[in-house]
Structures are given as C-alpha cells and as structure tokens.
Amino acid sequence: MDRQVVKLAEETLARYRELNDELSEPDIYSDQKRYAEVAREHARLKRGADMCETLLSSIQEEKEARELMPSADSTEEREFYAAEAEAAEERVTDLTERVRLELIDRDPNDDKDIILEIRAGTGGDEAAIWAGELYEMYVRYAERLGFKHRMLSSSEAESGGFKEVSVEISGDGAYSVYKHEGGPHRVQRVPKTESQGRIHTSTATVAVLPAAESVDVALNQSDVEMDTYRSSGPGGQSVNTTDSAVRLTHKPTGVVVTCQNEKSQLQNKEQAMRILRSRLLEREQAEQREKEGELRQAQAGTAERSSKVRTYNFPQGRITDHRVNVTSHNLEATLGGDLEDFTRALAAQERSEKLSTGDETHQGNGAGA
Known part of the structure; x- marks a missing residue:
C-alpha cells in the first residue's frame, strides 16, 4: 500500500465533500464568480x-477481513475471510495506480482550453491546401464534441488553404x-x-498549446514590443485601410505573434496577447519537462519523430x-472530424507509459508498505 497515495486520497475526498457542502448552500448562487470556481473544482x-x-x-x-481471520470458527470460514482479503488487496493495488495516475501524474493542462496552430510544411501550394484541410478536420472534431472554436489569426495562401x-x-x-x-x-x-x-x-505541422490566462504566465x-501595419490578404490584396494588424515581439525570448483577422487593432492585440501567453506557457513547461527528463510525449512532434506522426494516404x-x-481505412470520416479512435489509442498509450514509469519509480525507491 502506497501511503502517499492513501494520504492524497483522504485529502481529495475531504476536499470534494467540502465542495459538495458549499454547493448545497443557497447563498453561493448570489456570488456567480465564486459559484463558477467551486463548480469547476467540483467537476474536476x-x-x-x-x-x-x-x-x-x-x-x-481488506483490514476487516484480515482481522477476522484469526477468530474464525472453522477452516472454511478462515478461507472465506482470506479470499475476501485477497480480493480486496487486488482492488487496492489496482485502484492505487489509478488514483496515482489521476491525481499525481495527471497532466496539469488537461482541463485547459487550447490554441491550435497549423503551418504549411514541405510541398508548396499543396502543403497550404493540406493545412487548410487539417484546420477543417479539427474544427469539425470540436463541433462533434460540443466544443466552441474561433479563429484567432490566419495567413491565407493564394492557391487556397x-x-x-x-x-x-x-x-x-x-x-x-x-x-x-x-x-x-x-x-x-x-x-x-x-x-x-x-x-x-506534403506536410503540415500542428502545435497544440494550452490556453494561458494572465495568472499562468x-x-x-515592457518586454513586449508592438508594431502595427495594414492587414492584407493573399497576394497583397488590401483588407483594411487602417493599421489594424498587430505584431507582438517578446524581446527576452524572441517569440513573435501576428494577428490581422479582426478589423479592430485592440481586438487583434488581445488575440495576439492570448497566443503569446500560450506560447510562453508551453515554452516554460517544455523547459521544465526537459529538466525533469519527461519528454516522451512532448517529443512527438520534434526531433524524436521529426518525419511524421500520422500519414494520410488518399490513393x-x-x-x-x-x-x-x-x-x-475511413479517410473521409476522419477528415470529417471522426478522430475518436486515434484519441483513445494515444490516451491509452500515455496512461500505459505513466503507469510503467510509476512502477519503475516505486521499485527504484522501494516505495510502498
């Protein structure tokens, strides 16, 4: 039995019951901000x-069954309690790993919204068209799941996409x-x-950034330099006659974000700041993962598998x-937003890797009692 997990389980259950009690108080509905915070933590x-x-x-x-074994009146009764204790012990072992995975090893970003960035890669015009199709695929997936979506910025290609x-x-x-x-x-x-x-x-690259709030980064x-310019469409076609497009440069890191989709300079600046915060959060978390030696999943789109994560063969x-x-073999459905099979398989692999890592850690540390 892992005492760390047991202690965390007791604390989590106590906190959940506190939230239950708070949500049952009528007064909480008069403070919508507080209600939203409590409801969100309760659901999480x-x-x-x-x-x-x-x-x-x-x-x-398990404890009760083992305590009853010595006082059993017969061999059959003792064997019954032993079987009960063994079954309970198996449940404890399984649930300990599941609780650890859920509460300790759970990705802290899992509850966040995302900013999805798609860029045309190798392949010229065809790569840009493919980037547009990936965008449509992810938007349709969001709609299937009941998620909301909105375009933050885009640079259209003359050939489409x-x-x-x-x-x-x-x-x-x-x-x-x-x-x-x-x-x-x-x-x-x-x-x-x-x-x-x-x-x-042809290729297109996808980056998935956890959406960052101001408190996250x-x-x-004074570290952000803002430039404004006139928005333009494919081929230099003028979209706006005012300097509404915004370019933000984070001077310490050199990260650059541009937004020109909105007619208002203020709206473009707000969206660019949202993207900038998310890029900086992802950068900060990637550096932390690298220090901790936990880059398995993060490397999926970088040097470890630089050639491809997925291939879409149309012929x-x-x-x-x-x-x-x-x-x-259902290409049309996948491009229509049916990605559940891939999502489930990748999530299962992540869980398996975390459990495997956890087992190695426990064995190495001699954890458990």
Missing part, C-alpha cells in the same frame, strides 16, 4: 474523488483531447495541379498513426 475532482472513495473502502474491507492558422478551441478537457495531435502530419495524394497523375507527399509589458484511403500503429 469528481472522477478522482469517486476512485478515492472506492480505494479507501477497499483498504478498510493557409500558410498558417491559429484557432482557439474551448470545452471540458479540450487539451486532454487534442494534446497528442502535435507534430508533422503527412499527406500522400495526386494534387489537382498535377497533370501526369503522380503522387506527391508572468508577462512584463488507398488509409490513415496511419505511427506512434501507436493504429490504421483506419
């Missing part, structure tokens, strides 16, 4: 609290759903402009995720 803890309650009950059941596009997706656990989509997505097909019917390979306004109607070796 519910699944973990249910696991904690079952874990603590199983620990008590986007050179780059940023979209905010908000909903319950949006980051937990989309976080594994980061990396290069490769498409194999015959472009419309290909006269000889040859298959071309310490951002000194064969096949999509393959190379990280989990999952293949679907």
Whole structure:
C-alpha cells in the first residue's frame, strides 16, 4: 500500500465533500464568480474523488477481513475471510495506480482550453491546401464534441488553404483531447495541379498549446514590443485601410505573434496577447519537462519523430498513426472530424507509459508498505 497515495486520497475526498457542502448552500448562487470556481473544482475532482472513495473502502474491507481471520470458527470460514482479503488487496493495488495516475501524474493542462496552430510544411501550394484541410478536420472534431472554436489569426495562401492558422478551441478537457495531435502530419495524394497523375507527399505541422490566462504566465509589458501595419490578404490584396494588424515581439525570448483577422487593432492585440501567453506557457513547461527528463510525449512532434506522426494516404484511403500503429481505412470520416479512435489509442498509450514509469519509480525507491 502506497501511503502517499492513501494520504492524497483522504485529502481529495475531504476536499470534494467540502465542495459538495458549499454547493448545497443557497447563498453561493448570489456570488456567480465564486459559484463558477467551486463548480469547476467540483467537476474536476469528481472522477478522482469517486476512485478515492472506492480505494479507501477497499483498504478498510481488506483490514476487516484480515482481522477476522484469526477468530474464525472453522477452516472454511478462515478461507472465506482470506479470499475476501485477497480480493480486496487486488482492488487496492489496482485502484492505487489509478488514483496515482489521476491525481499525481495527471497532466496539469488537461482541463485547459487550447490554441491550435497549423503551418504549411514541405510541398508548396499543396502543403497550404493540406493545412487548410487539417484546420477543417479539427474544427469539425470540436463541433462533434460540443466544443466552441474561433479563429484567432490566419495567413491565407493564394492557391487556397493557409500558410498558417491559429484557432482557439474551448470545452471540458479540450487539451486532454487534442494534446497528442502535435507534430508533422503527412499527406500522400495526386494534387489537382498535377497533370501526369503522380503522387506527391506534403506536410503540415500542428502545435497544440494550452490556453494561458494572465495568472499562468508572468508577462512584463515592457518586454513586449508592438508594431502595427495594414492587414492584407493573399497576394497583397488590401483588407483594411487602417493599421489594424498587430505584431507582438517578446524581446527576452524572441517569440513573435501576428494577428490581422479582426478589423479592430485592440481586438487583434488581445488575440495576439492570448497566443503569446500560450506560447510562453508551453515554452516554460517544455523547459521544465526537459529538466525533469519527461519528454516522451512532448517529443512527438520534434526531433524524436521529426518525419511524421500520422500519414494520410488518399490513393488507398488509409490513415496511419505511427506512434501507436493504429490504421483506419475511413479517410473521409476522419477528415470529417471522426478522430475518436486515434484519441483513445494515444490516451491509452500515455496512461500505459505513466503507469510503467510509476512502477519503475516505486521499485527504484522501494516505495510502498
């Protein structure tokens, strides 16, 4: 039995019950801000609290069964209590890992909204068209899940699609759903402009950033340089006759964000600041993960798998995720936003890796009693 997990389970269950009591007080509805905070924390803890309650009950059941064994009146009764204790012990072992994964090893960003950035990679015009199709796929997935979405910034390509596009997706656990989509997505097909019917390979890269609030990132306004310019469309076509487009440069890191989708300079600045905070948060968390040596999942779209995370083969109607070796032959449905099979497989792999890492840590530290 892992005493750290047991202590955390007791504290989590106590906190969840406090929140239950607070939500049952009529006065809380007069303070909508407080109500929203309590309701959000209550919803976030519910699944973990249910696991904690079952874990603590199983620990008590095992204890009681073992205490009754010496006083059993017969061999059959002693064997019955022994079986009860063994079954409870198995539940405790399983639930301990599940509680640890839920409350200790859970990704702190899982509850956050996201900013999804898609950029055309290799392949010229075809890459930009492909970036546009990925954008549509992710927006449709959001709609299937009941998530909200809004475009934050975009740079359209003359041939269609986007050179780059940023979209905010908000909903319950949006980051937990989309976080594994980061990396290069490769498409194999015959472009419309290909006269000889040859298959071309193009790529677009996807970055999934946890949406950052002002409290998440310490951002000194004096470190941010703002430039304004006139918005323009494909081919330099004028979209706006005023300097409403905004370019923000974070001088300490060199991170640059541009926004020109809105007619108002203020709105463009607000959206650019939101993207900037999210990029800085992701950068900060990536540096922390690197220090801690926990880059397994974060490296999915960088050097470790720089070639591709997923391939979309149009001639064969096949999509393959190379990280989990999952293949679907329903290309049309996938591009229509049906990504659940991939999401589930990637989430299962993440859980398996965390449990495996946890087991190694426990064995190395001699944790448990």
